Amino acid sequence: MAIGIDFGTSNSAIAVIGGKAGAGKPKKAKVASFAAVEAETTARTAPTVLFFPSYQPETHFGHDAVRTYLFNGLEGRFIQSMKTFLPSKTFQGTQIRGQQLEIEDLVAMYLRRLIAAAEASLGTKIAEDVVLGRPARFSLDAEADALAEARLLRGAERAGLPKPRLLIEPVAAALAYEADLKRDETVLVADLGGGTSDFTVMRVGPSHRDLPDRRESVLASRGIPVAGDKFDAEIVRAALLPILGLGSSYVAFTDSAPVPHWIFHELLAWNHVSFLKSKKTLEFLKLVAKTSNAKPAIQRLLRVVEEDQGYLLFRAVERAKRELTTGTHARIEDPEHGLAVEADISRETFERVTAPLLEQIWSTAIDCLAAAGIGAEGVDAVFMTGGTSLLPAVRARFVDKFGSRKIKGGDTFTSVVEGLARSRA
Numbered sequence: 001m002a003i004g005i006d007f008g009t010s011n012s013a014i015a016v017i018g019g020k021a022g023a024g025k026p027k028k029a030k031v032a033s034f035a036a037v038e039a040e041t042t043a044r045t046a047p048t049v050l051f052f053p054s055y056q057p058e059t060h061f062g063h064d065a066v067r068t069y070l071f072n073g074l075e076g077r078f079i080q081s082m083k084t085f086l087p088s089k090t091f092q093g094t095q096i097r098g099q100q101l102e103i104e105d106l107v108a109m110y111l112r113r114l115i116a117a118a119e120a121s122l123g124t125k126i127a128e129d130v131v132l133g134r135p136a137r138f139s140l141d142a143e144a145d146a147l148a149e150a151r152l153l154r155g156a157e158r159a160g161l162p163k164p165r166l167l168i169e170p171v172a173a174a175l176a177y178e179a180d181l182k183r184d185e186t187v188l189v190a191d192l193g194g195g196t197s198d199f200t201v202m203r204v205g206p207s208h209r210d211l212p213d214r215r216e217s218v219l220a221s222r223g224i225p226v227a228g229d230k231f232d233a234e235i236v237r238a239a240l241l242p243i244l245g246l247g248s249s250y251v252a253f254t255d256s257a258p259v260p261h262w263i264f265h266e267l268l269a270w271n272h273v274s275f276l277k278s279k280k281t282l283e284f285l286k287l288v289a290k291t292s293n294a295k296p297a298i299q300r301l302l303r304v305v306e307e308d309q310g311y312l313l314f315r316a317v318e319r320a321k322r323e324l325t326t327g328t329h330a331r332i333e334d335p336e337h338g339l340a341v342e343a344d345i346s347r348e349t350f351e352r353v354t355a356p357l358l359e360q361i362w363s364t365a366i367d368c369l370a371a372a373g374i375g376a377e378g379v380d381a382v383f384m385t386g387g388t389s390l391l392p393a394v395r396a397r398f399v400d401k402f403g404s405r406k407i408k409g410g411d412t413f414t415s416v417v418e419g420l421a422r423s424r425a
Contacts, residue, residue, distance in 0.1 A: 004420025
């Protein structure tokens with residue numbers, strides 16, 4: 001039994017491959033299903049989130065964590081994007097229900113629940129011998145990258161997986177792409193997720209598939225910690241900060257003063273919004289509201305902070321971003337759960353404000369090609385996966401360089417986990 005675990009920034013998945021395939025045929029991968037928002041529906045990925053309600057001792061994970069958080073009052077600790085914090089030397093852990101938890105403990109808590117749910121779905125015991133994905137680079141800083149890998153491994157060990165083998169996620173995606181190939185190719189994999197954008201140039205196909213060591217098949221890998229989360233932040237900056245009071249002023253003693261910029265900076269990441277809920281900051285914001293020259297905006301800001309609406313806000317932003325993959329305009333809103341803000345954004349604005357991020361991603365792709373020693377003409381296919389790969393401006397850049405005929409895709413959200421399992425099959 002070959003087992004792959006994709007511990008993602010936004011979503012995670014588990015796949016297994018077992019049994020024997022016919023001669024010359026690749027084995028089939030089976031991806032676990034998880035209970036989704038409604039009890040009668042399932043999904044092939046689980047949100048990488050934990051929820052610790054303040055009113056009960058249980059800990060909720062995945063779709064159940066989101067459902068419990070949204071429909072039972074938003075009261076408690078909602079933990080998301082753990083993977084993003086792995087390379088951060090300053091983030092050691094947090095206190096939950098009076099207990100100090102290291103980031104490795106949070107990773108372990110999530111993985112244990114993910115594994116238990118996958119075992120129930122697959123009817124298979126998740127053994128110790130698994131392949132765990134990691135980005136090409138957690139961080140551009142080598143020391144921080146090493147720290148993130150060590151933390152991920154310690155979290156896996158605490159979850160009962162003492163010796164997982166790590167595989168770079170775009171290499172795993174290449175193995176998933178390779179499964180159905182009838183001829184050899186050189187593929188550029190673009191794995192564009194929530195936290196990182198990773199690239200690999202790799203030789204794949206029938207003559208490579210059964211090699212015992214695939215390291216020689218990999219011509220180059222590169223990555224950058226710029227992806228969907230940072231695109232979301234630019235939507236917040238462009239569409240929401242102005243209606244939350246950015247650029248406004250208040251009366252400090254007898255003089256007019258600008259509302260400090262650092263407050264709005266915290267709104268660019270959903271999990272930083274709760275940092276504004278300190279007694280000192282709330283008292284300051286209430287003082288600002290009394291003398292603000294933009295009172296409705298500051299009142300909205302106060303609601304977002306007091307009601308801890310960071311997750312709701314970015315959930316609405318994510319929905320709007322998805323709408324912009326097919327439409328020219330999107331609405332950022334969530335009236336059902338009382339989100340304090342609503343705004344419109346156009347695809348034109350979105351692509352303009354995220355253009356610098358796209359340039360960073362594109363430069364990393366070109367660097368990967370250069371490291372592999374080939375140009376666009378030497379690439380037979382470009383396999384694009386991950387949610388950020390669906391953005392029209394992102395895809396257009398690759399089409400312009402390689403031509404639409406070379407652009408390939410599989411399952412956007414499970415290609416990596418299937419490849420992780422396939423690397424052991």
